[in-house]
Amino acid sequence: MKVRVKLCGLTTQGDIDAAATAGAAYIGLVFFDKSPRNVSIETARSMALHAPIGLAKVALVVNADDATLDRITASIPLDMLQLHGSETPDRVAAVKARYGLPVMKALGIASRADVASAQLYSGVADQLLLDAKPAEGETLPGGNGLSFDWRLLEGESWSVPWMLAGGLTPDNVAEAVRCSGAQQVDVSSGIETAPGQKSAALMAKFVTEANS
Ligand SMILES: O=C(O)c1ccccc1NCC(=O)[C@H](O)[C@H](O)COP(=O)(O)O
Numbered sequence: 370m371k372v373r374v375k376l377c378g379l380t381t382q383g384d385i386d387a388a389a390t391a392g393a394a395y396i397g398l399v400f401f402d403k404s405p406r407n408v409s410i411e412t413a414r415s416m417a418l419h420a421p422i423g424l425a426k427v428a429l430v431v432n433a434d435d436a437t438l439d440r441i442t443a444s445i446p447l448d449m450l451q452l453h454g455s456e457t458p459d460r461v462a463a464v465k466a467r468y469g470l471p472v473m474k475a476l477g478i479a480s481r482a483d484v485a486s487a488q489l490y491s492g493v494a495d496q497l498l499l500d501a502k503p504a505e506g507e508t509l510p511g512g513n514g515l516s517f518d519w520r521l522l523e524g525e526s527w528s529v530p531w532m533l534a535g536g537l538t539p540d541n542v543a544e545a546v547r548c549s550g551a552q553q554v555d556v557s558s559g560i561e562t563a564p565g566q567k568s569a570a571l572m573a574k575f576v577t578e579a580n581s
Pocket residue numbers: 377378397399401404405406407429431453500509510511512513514515534535536537555556557558559
């Protein structure tokens with residue numbers, strides 16, 4: 370089965386072209402002021418309108434309120450919302466109901482207990498994104514290039530689709546897929562030459578290696 374790849378934190382129309390050429394299934398647009406990958410609503414809209422049909426456009430937000438989500442969803446044609454903060458299952462349900470879009474909840478994994486906590490969202494989120502936990506004092510809740518122990522997912526079954534994320538690169542993604550059993554993977558810093566600077570060559574290599 371082909372591994373579906375989400376390339377996150379794209380910031381230009383050129384990045385969209387490169388993601389489509391590489392064979393990505395999803396692209397992620399980050400709405401978080403402190404991120405080097407943050408995009409304005411205007412930029413995100415032009416990128417989303419530029420994306421070919423079939424490339425799913427995901428808006429990533431962190432503990433966003435309804436006013437923020439209203440602005441994003443009113444302006445940008447989207448296929449999914451990614452909640453990357455400390456949103457509760459009730460908040461996930463409320464966002465789903467208000468916007469009528471599929472919601473992916475990102476969850477930090479560092480222990481078996483975290484895996485059990487992530488399962489609490491499988492009844493409410495449409496997808497889960499299993500990511501590394503940020504280091505203490507880290508500014509960004511994600512996109513830090515940190516991996517978690519993929520063996521924590523061994524033997525786990527999920528009732529909704531999930532993506533593996535955190536510290537994936539073209540060099541380790543094939544092993545990560547083998548070890549975790551992931552059918553979907555997400556990457557941000559592993560396809561960059563500098564924070565926020567995506568590389569078309571690394572995108573292509575990542576998608577190829579994810580399926581090797
Ligand atoms: O990428 C960011 O700057 C970011 C900012 C705020 C919240 C989440 C963020 N990224 C999350 C992602 O979707 C990343 O793709 C995921 O955490 C994996 O990142 P990386 O380890 O850099 O591949």
